[in-house]
Amino acid sequence: xxxxxxxxxxxxxxxxxxxxxxxxxxxVVLAFMFGFPLFWAVSSALKLPIELNVIPPLWFPxxxxxxxxxxxxxxxxxxxxxxxxxxxxxxxxVGGVLTASLVAYGFSHFRFRGRQAIFILMLSTMMLPMExxxxxxxxxxxxxxxxxxxxxxxxxxxxGGGPFAIFLFRQFFLSIPRDLSDAAKIDGCHVMRFFRxxxxxxxxxxxxxxxxxxxxxxxxxxxxxxxxxxxxTNYTVSxxxxxxxxxxxxxxxxxxxxxxxxxxxxxxxxxxxxxxxFFILQRYFIxxxxxxxxxx
Amino acid sequence: xxxRYRSRGRVGRIEEFWGFLLISPWVLGxxxxxxxxxxxxxxxxxxxxxxxxxxxxxxxxxxxxxxxKDDLFGLSLWNTLYYVGVAVPLGICLSLILALxxxxxxxxxxxxxxxxxxxxxxxxVSATFLFLYIFQPDYGLINGWLWKLFEVEGPGWFxxxxxxxxxxxxxxxxxxxxxxxxxxxxxxxNVPGEMYDAAKVDGAGRGRRFRHITLPLLSPTLxxxxxxxxxxxxxxxxxxxxxxxxxPFYGSxxxxxxxxxxxxxxxxxxxxxxxxxLLFIIVLVFTLIQFKFSGGWVHYEGETDNRAS
Numbered sequence: 001x002x003x004x005x006x007x008x009x010x011x012x013x014x015x016x017x018x019x020x021x022x023x024x025x026x027x028v029v030l031a032f033m034f035g036f037p038l039f040w041a042v043s044s045a046l047k048l049p050i051e052l053n054v055i056p057p058l059w060f061p062x063x064x065x066x067x068x069x070x071x072x073x074x075x076x077x078x079x080x081x082x083x084x085x086x087x088x089x090x091x092x093x094v095g096g097v098l099t100a101s102l103v104a105y106g107f108s109h110f111r112f113r114g115r116q117a118i119f120i121l122m123l124s125t126m127m128l129p130m131e132x133x134x135x136x137x138x139x140x141x142x143x144x145x146x147x148x149x150x151x152x153x154x155x156x157x158x159x160g161g162g163p164f165a166i167f168l169f170r171q172f173f174l175s176i177p178r179d180l181s182d183a184a185k186i187d188g189c190h191v192m193r194f195f196r197x198x199x200x201x202x203x204x205x206x207x208x209x210x211x212x213x214x215x216x217x218x219x220x221x222x223x224x225x226x227x228x229x230x231x232x233t234n235y236t237v238s239x240x241x242x243x244x245x246x247x248x249x250x251x252x253x254x255x256x257x258x259x260x261x262x263x264x265x266x267x268x269x270x271x272x273x274x275x276x277x278f279f280i281l282q283r284y285f286i287x288x289x290x291x292x293x294x295x296x
Numbered sequence: 297x298x299x300r301y302r303s304r305g306r307v308g309r310i311e312e313f314w315g316f317l318l319i320s321p322w323v324l325g326x327x328x329x330x331x332x333x334x335x336x337x338x339x340x341x342x343x344x345x346x347x348x349x350x351x352x353x354x355x356x357x358x359x360x361x362x363x364x365k366d367d368l369f370g371l372s373l374w375n376t377l378y379y380v381g382v383a384v385p386l387g388i389c390l391s392l393i394l395a396l397x398x399x400x401x402x403x404x405x406x407x408x409x410x411x412x413x414x415x416x417x418x419x420x421v422s423a424t425f426l427f428l429y430i431f432q433p434d435y436g437l438i439n440g441w442l443w444k445l446f447e448v449e450g451p452g453w454f455x456x457x458x459x460x461x462x463x464x465x466x467x468x469x470x471x472x473x474x475x476x477x478x479x480x481x482x483x484x485x486n487v488p489g490e491m492y493d494a495a496k497v498d499g500a501g502r503g504r505r506f507r508h509i510t511l512p513l514l515s516p517t518l519x520x521x522x523x524x525x526x527x528x529x530x531x532x533x534x535x536x537x538x539x540x541x542x543x544p545f546y547g548s549x550x551x552x553x554x555x556x557x558x559x560x561x562x563x564x565x566x567x568x569x570x571x572x573x574l575l576f577i578i579v580l581v582f583t584l585i586q587f588k589f590s591g592g593w594v595h596y597e598g599e600t601d602n603r604a605s
Contacts, residue, residue, distance in 0.1 A: 006440050019502070027397045027408055034470065035411045038418070040437065041426050054434040065523060099321045107316025110311050122322060125330055128530060129579060131572045135340065135565050136333035152589030159325020166322065191314050220419040222534040238421045242538045245425065267422035274417040282410070284571055285417070286478055293520060 020055035041271075045069070047266040053271040064195060068265040075247055078266060080233065081240035084150070086273075088225075089218040096161030096208055096214045103160045104169030105195055114249065119170075126163045138227060148230045153221075158212070165210050168291060172206045173199060209288045219274060237270040316480035333496055337569040358570035369571070370556040373578075375461065379550065380529040383465045388521055390469055392477035396510075398477070399484045409481075413474035420471070427467045428454060454540055457547035458512055464548060468536055472528075476521050482544040483517030484510070515594040523586055530579050551575060 044052065046064035072078050106117055141152040161167055176199065200207075225236040235243070244266045248259045278285055341358055345351035362369045394412050398405055415423065430437045432451035439450030451459040488509060495505045511518075533552040536542060540555075542549035555575065559568035 023397055023400065024402065027402065028394075030394065030397070031408055031411045034415055034473070035468065037426050038414060040430060041422075041442075044429070055440065057437060057440065094542065103319050106315050110315030111308075112312040112315035115315065118319065118323075122326070125326070127580070127583070128330065128334070129527070129572075129576055131552060132337055132576045133330060133333035134337075135335040135569055137329060139336075139565075140328070140333070156325065156329050158321070159329065160319075161321030194596045199459075213301065214399055216417065220536070222420060222555070224539075232312045238534075239418055241421045241425070245538070259357065263425055264429065267425050269521055271322045271422045274419070275414075278414070278417050286409075288484045289478040290476075293482060293517065 020185070025215030029072055032056070039270055041264050042214045044261055047261045049259065049261060052258045052260050065261070069269060072244065072266045072269065075251075075262065076240055076244050077233070077239060078237075078244070078269060081235050081237045082269070082273075084234060085219060085236040085238075085282050088150050088153045089215055091150065092157040092218045093211050095154060095158035095216040097210050098161075099158055101169050101203065101207070102195070104166045105199060106167065108173035109194075113283055122163050122166060124181055126247035134223075134227075136176050139229065146271045148234060149228075150234070152228045153236075154218070155225055161210075162174055164292065165213075168206060168210060169203065176202060205284070205287075206283065209284045209291065212277065212284055213288050213292075215277065216274065220224065241266050241270050328439070333470070337572060340566050341573050342571035343566040345564070345569075347563040347565045351566060354566070359566065359574075362436050362574060368549065368554055371569045371584060372549050372551045375547070375549055376530060376551040377399060377467060378461055379532060380526060382462075383428045384525045384529050385527060386465065386524065387469055387472055387476060390473050390516065391480055392518075392519070394473060394477040395480035395484055398481055409478075412477055415471045416474040418471065421538050423467065423471050423533045424539050427463070427470075431463055431466075435495070455544060460544065460547040464532070464535060468529070469533075476525065477522055479519055480514065483514050487513045512595045516596055519586070519590050519594045523583055526582060526586070527579055530575070530582075 040186060043059060044060065045056065045068055046066065047068075048063075048065055051058050053060050100246045107115065137152075137156075138147075141147055144151075146152050157292075220238065221236070222238045222242075225239045229235055230241075232243070245263055248262055252259055305518045333361050340351060342353060342355060343409045344357070388584035398409055398412075402408070418426070430584070431439075433439055433450065433452045433455055436450075437452075442450040453459050453463045491513075492505060495509055501507070532550050532553050533556065535546050536553055537552055537556070540548045542553050551571075551573070555568055555571040558564045560573060
């Protein structure tokens with residue numbers, strides 16, 4: 001400690017301060033680069049067309065036009081898209097969390113033949129790109145006459161919710177002593193009561209974390225809604241936003257004025273639920289990311 | 297093993313029954329939505345299948361087509377390798393810088409962390425439209441600033457064949473930097489502070505402390521974000537599909553876009569399945585190569601017990 005202080009005193013003080021100044025400036029500059037586009041989206045969403053692409057840029061529109069958000073809904077049924085996405089998201093989150101916790105309960109508190117092998121097989125499916133199963137899965141749902149319904153978008157999540165969710169629950173359940181459950185193994189009533197009254201209440205933080213991951217996956221998904229939803233009344237926000245742009249681009253020629261305010265308004269609407277959820281449950285978002293890093 | 301189950305008797309059998317019952321949703325889902333479709337798509341990859349006609353066996357013809365006849369296969373693979381090769385290392389460097397900046401005693405740490413993380417929760421379509429606007433060549437903010445600050449005429453970004461890939465890389469850096477930073481930050485905080493103190497006493501400078509303490513101890517985390525980043529980057533699709541659709545002049549025509557077009561625009565499900573299996577194999581080979589070389593630079597502390605967590 002004293003040696004370090006001595007080194008600083010021997011004239012190394014100014015370079016260390018210069019380094020601190022440099023890193024602090026870097027922190028702020030990078031924060032600007034990460035944060036500014038979001039500010040610009042909100043600012044643009046509240047502008048009049050004539051305020052959009054002026055030089056110099058207008059940072060704060062003098063009279064914010066909140067009606068832009070309603071105008072978006074006149075171009076396309078945007079609020080309906082929000083509702084659709086909410087239904088799909090809730091269905092996939094509930095199904096994923098529920099079935100993942102049950103499967104993980106089986107893997108963590110019950111001994112059966114081949115448990116280890118099955119578990120490793122399950123983990124290995126994490127490596128599979130979804131693109132490999134995309135086409136046959138589409139054909140299955142096509143056979144079931146479920147194309148252009150919400151079913152293909154959440155039903156697969158009701159089968160265990162994916163390897164990562166099961167893994168996370170299992171890791172957590174393993175920390176809860178088995179002997180608590182051993183006595184309860186005689187009949188089914190006890191098996192499920194142990195799950196309901198002990199495991200579920202204890203794993204609320206894990207459940208919130210996973211719910212957020214499911215929510216984000218579902219809300220942001222583009223490829224599968226694009227494939228499965230064919231009529232506009234069924235679109236999700238992401239697909240709807242994409243069509244909003246085409247629609248607006250088609251209108252630009254007629255109107256002859258910029259329309260980015262509407263596109264930004266639509267974008268802001270579609271990111272709002274995630275942002276609100278993030279500010280309420282920030283801790284769990286961060287935890288989810290860290291947990292996904294731990295699985296390696 | 298078997299003896300133990302037999303000796304457990306009735307209770308053991310009940311336990312086994314419940315175990316199987318509880319994992320049955322996953323087993324069913326695995327057969328229905330993973331194993332089944334995988335085998336079926338492997339079969340399709342050897343067929344000519346112009347949906348809704350029936351698939352017809354053509355042997356290796358689709359694989360030959362990909363490598364010998366389909367120019368767009370090679371082009372899309374090259375575009376994707378370019379994108380992966382630049383976006384992944386650059387992204388890790390950026391996230392590492394962010395993590396190191398936050399791994400200091402600075403006021404408002406949580407605020408900075410939130411700002412860096414926020415772009416990652418923006419849905420990919422919104423993020424892409426935001427970039428389309430900011431990087432608009434004629435009246436976008438970026439080119440406006442380039443002109444004002446440096447009197448430089450900005451490039452065409454999304455509208456330029458040479459600049460479109462770098463622009464998508466910038467988009468990826470912006471939207472994926474945060475989560476990777478969080479993972480690296482968690483890794484950094486596991487590095488014991490005493491090691492730095494000891495190194496300082498020995499007179500090791502900032503650069504040497506970083507090279508000889510931080511990097512080796514962080515290497516398992518770096519390896520993890522490298523592998524997951526690689527796999528994710530190979531599958532870039534959404535951002536391209538809603539903006540350039542692969543243009544201009546196929547400058548952003550990435551692999552999964554080719555696959556998607558073959559499958560759901562041309563309905564060539566046989567050839568699209570071939571492309572899907574080739575993607576799987578390519579990603580697998582890349583991952584295995586990384587694992588092969590990981591021994592040279594990834595150091596697991598204690599090698600045996602600490603890697604579990």
